[in-house]
Amino acid sequence: MSAIKYQFREVEQIKTTIWPDAKQGSIHIAQVIAQAIKEKAAKGENILLGLSTGNSPVQVYKELVRMHKEDGLSFKNVISFNLDEYYPMQPDASQSYVAFMKHHLFDHIDIQKENIHIPDGTLPLEEVEAYCIAYDKKISDLGGIDIQLLGIGRNGHIGFNEPGSFENSPTRLVRLDATTRTDASNDFGGEENVPYRAITLGLKPVMNSKKILLCAWGLGKASILQKAVEGPITNDLPASLLQRHKNTEFFIDFPAAESLTRFKTPWLVALCNWTPDLICKAVVWLSLQSNKPILKLTAEDYKSHGLSDLLVEYATAYEINIVVFNRLQHTISGWPGGKPNADDITRPERAVPAKKRVIIFSPHPDDDVISMGGTFLRLVDQGHEVHVAYQTSGNIAVHDHDAFRFIDFTIDLLSKGEINTAIQAKIDHFEQLKSILTDKKPGEKDHPGILQVKGLIRRGEASAGARFCGLNDDHIHFMDLPFYETGGTKKSPLSDVDVNQTAAFIKEIKPHQIFAAGDLADPHGTHKVCLDVILMAMESLKNESWITDCWLWLYRGAWHEWPVEEIEMAVPLSPQELVRKRKAIFMHQSQKDTPPFAGNDPREFWQRAEERNKETADTYHAMGFAEYEAMEAFRRWKFNF
Numbered sequence: 001m002s003a004i005k006y007q008f009r010e011v012e013q014i015k016t017t018i019w020p021d022a023k024q025g026s027i028h029i030a031q032v033i034a035q036a037i038k039e040k041a042a043k044g045e046n047i048l049l050g051l052s053t054g055n056s057p058v059q060v061y062k063e064l065v066r067m068h069k070e071d072g073l074s075f076k077n078v079i080s081f082n083l084d085e086y087y088p089m090q091p092d093a094s095q096s097y098v099a100f101m102k103h104h105l106f107d108h109i110d111i112q113k114e115n116i117h118i119p120d121g122t123l124p125l126e127e128v129e130a131y132c133i134a135y136d137k138k139i140s141d142l143g144g145i146d147i148q149l150l151g152i153g154r155n156g157h158i159g160f161n162e163p164g165s166f167e168n169s170p171t172r173l174v175r176l177d178a179t180t181r182t183d184a185s186n187d188f189g190g191e192e193n194v195p196y197r198a199i200t201l202g203l204k205p206v207m208n209s210k211k212i213l214l215c216a217w218g219l220g221k222a223s224i225l226q227k228a229v230e231g232p233i234t235n236d237l238p239a240s241l242l243q244r245h246k247n248t249e250f251f252i253d254f255p256a257a258e259s260l261t262r263f264k265t266p267w268l269v270a271l272c273n274w275t276p277d278l279i280c281k282a283v284v285w286l287s288l289q290s291n292k293p294i295l296k297l298t299a300e301d302y303k304s305h306g307l308s309d310l311l312v313e314y315a316t317a318y319e320i321n322i323v324v325f326n327r328l329q330h331t332i333s334g335w336p337g338g339k340p341n342a343d344d345i346t347r348p349e350r351a352v353p354a355k356k357r358v359i360i361f362s363p364h365p366d367d368d369v370i371s372m373g374g375t376f377l378r379l380v381d382q383g384h385e386v387h388v389a390y391q392t393s394g395n396i397a398v399h400d401h402d403a404f405r406f407i408d409f410t411i412d413l414l415s416k417g418e419i420n421t422a423i424q425a426k427i428d429h430f431e432q433l434k435s436i437l438t439d440k441k442p443g444e445k446d447h448p449g450i451l452q453v454k455g456l457i458r459r460g461e462a463s464a465g466a467r468f469c470g471l472n473d474d475h476i477h478f479m480d481l482p483f484y485e486t487g488g489t490k491k492s493p494l495s496d497v498d499v500n501q502t503a504a505f506i507k508e509i510k511p512h513q514i515f516a517a518g519d520l521a522d523p524h525g526t527h528k529v530c531l532d533v534i535l536m537a538m539e540s541l542k543n544e545s546w547i548t549d550c551w552l553w554l555y556r557g558a559w560h561e562w563p564v565e566e567i568e569m570a571v572p573l574s575p576q577e578l579v580r581k582r583k584a585i586f587m588h589q590s591q592k593d594t595p596p597f598a599g600n601d602p603r604e605f606w607q608r609a610e611e612r613n614k615e616t617a618d619t620y621h622a623m624g625f626a627e628y629e630a631m632e633a634f635r636r637w638k639f640n641f
Contacts, residue, residue: 011261011269013243014229016250018257022217025251026059029149029213033064034073036147036211041077046115048139050148050201051105052083052159053097055525056215057149061105068109075111081139082118083150083159084200087128087173089121094488095187095443096121119171119199132171132199139205148209152216155179156224156237160200163236167244170202186489186597193442203241212248214239218525219255219560226259268306274313276327281565282307283324284623293624294325329625331570336375336634337384337513348569348636349513349551356512358386359505363517363530365394365462366588369469370605371557372515373581374573374613375632380470387509388466389477391502391530392484395455396446397597398590403453404437445487455480457590465587477505483529489597494529494536503537510546518554518562518635527559535637542641552637558605561612562633564619569636572628573613582606 019025033049040047051057067073082097091098098118106116117138123131139145150158155177161169162177175197176184185191206212216225228239229250235241242248257263266272267282287294290301299317302308314320330346338344340354358379362368368376368388379386411430414423429449436447446454459478466476479501483492506514516534517527534552541547553569556562573581585606586592593604601608613630621627 012229014248014250016229019253022253023059027063029060029215029251030063033147034067046077046079048142048145049078049080050145051080052149052151053100054151056151058104065108075109078111079115084198085119085121086195087121087197087199128173135171136205145209148206148212150214152239153180154183156239158239160198161203161238165203165238167241168204170204173197174200189443207245212245215251216256217253221256222259225256280324280327284565287623294321295624297321331567333569334572336571337379337382356384357509358384358513359509359511360388361516362390363527365390365458366591367517367558369465369584370609372555372632373584374577375571376469377580387475389479390462391479391481393455393480394458395451398454398457399596400437402590403450406453406457407433451487461588465584468584468587498533499536502533503540506537511550514552516554519556519559553634554637555634557609557612562635566635567633569634571632573630575629578630
């Protein structure tokens, strides 16, 4: 699938190209940069590149490295200026942007070391101002930045130009916004360890760049991108100032584009090709905008909300209402595995076989019960053969104090009774782990022994949760996929080992149903990787005779929920079932209260899950459907084989 080019000039104030995924968009950006490098080199000139850090440009750098190694792209004429650096920060610290740039780019290309410029986080405070002035002067003396690569923060910052920054601001020392520090907390082992300040390239040198390329990927960036691209220009959202730049282009993927008008409400800005999906989306929107049940919408409602064009497609508004109402009504099912001996023509799942083999894939050891705990319980209660597969160990998401407590418990347990040489060796081992934890520095990766303890904590909690849902131990599977096992938030690339292990497991079970995480708003990306593993495994199994009888359902819920118009199966939950789901979540004690990677939502996971499930039910009820306590929502993945 190719990119969708920029359109809707009356709404979007910045040229925006939307790519099917981050990889394709990143390759294109790398090609633009590479072409500019070559053109300058052909003239015997240097090129000034403004470079950024964070997750967004990683795949751009990966492609540039590939082009250097495989295509002979040279960086000898490149002079680079990085956007920012934490202050204070030692260059050899794992969180430093010096380390980031070396790891992802500089150590793998032929750029001359003297041409690399990254703000110095080691300077005495009294020297920082003069250093920043000199940084800007060097950029200016060299003719300004030719191409500036940017990302965008959740609060709209570019570089570390936080909300409130002025367009003419120079490079300077800034105080980091609370949102920025929260988002960086994972890399520092807690928000309390994140520096309060940083040195950032100012908006003035950024805006003076000849070309600006901003990349942003994922659903988590959708809201802020819409404001930057379509909203008013304001210092409170620094990225919106790029609307004034004459040569800026945003490169985003489909999830990041979700809030743009052309996707959210395209009928407000252009004539539409009224597909059944788009009609459903428009009628759902109209029902919620007008605060009317679907069956009460009138022709006047359609006309007054910019949907008169839709009336041309149907004889009456009521005819449209009936079509959409029936479509949504048919998504509601209390039988997620299919209802035995029932007409399943309008049901989301098949009636046959009456008892299905089911795999619930859980990226982390708690996503199963958080995102679809009610459906999990329902499937077991209705007699299906349910297997749960925990794809990763989740070992980095346990607080040190929890690990310390379990190590203490183990030492106390081993110390009871007779102590022989073997027992003493184990006690000594765990005493050593206690010392390692005591001496651990903020943000430091865990010792393998500590990771093992933390992994066992998550494993025990997951087993307890699955048993609470009614599974025997032989239906509880721990995959510990290798890509995850780095001991840090940065994961390894997917490998054949991950895919083959997943394919072998699926082939062993031969499921009729697979449930997997489609929650791509996951801020750490693990859900996306785990879904990719499943899709690649299924592709490798496409010639198996049973594969066409296997349906894949995607759940969300931990971070985000499916829009109503995209839901293909909505499983209603009673008040009692919601309480049972909550109790299953409570089995994950290390993730209660304040887990290490809670994301940007301050609520506990069980609170998020309940409130989102209730919101889904309330939305259905507002559109004129039966009133339920809560609903879990799913969307079916359609395979091409």
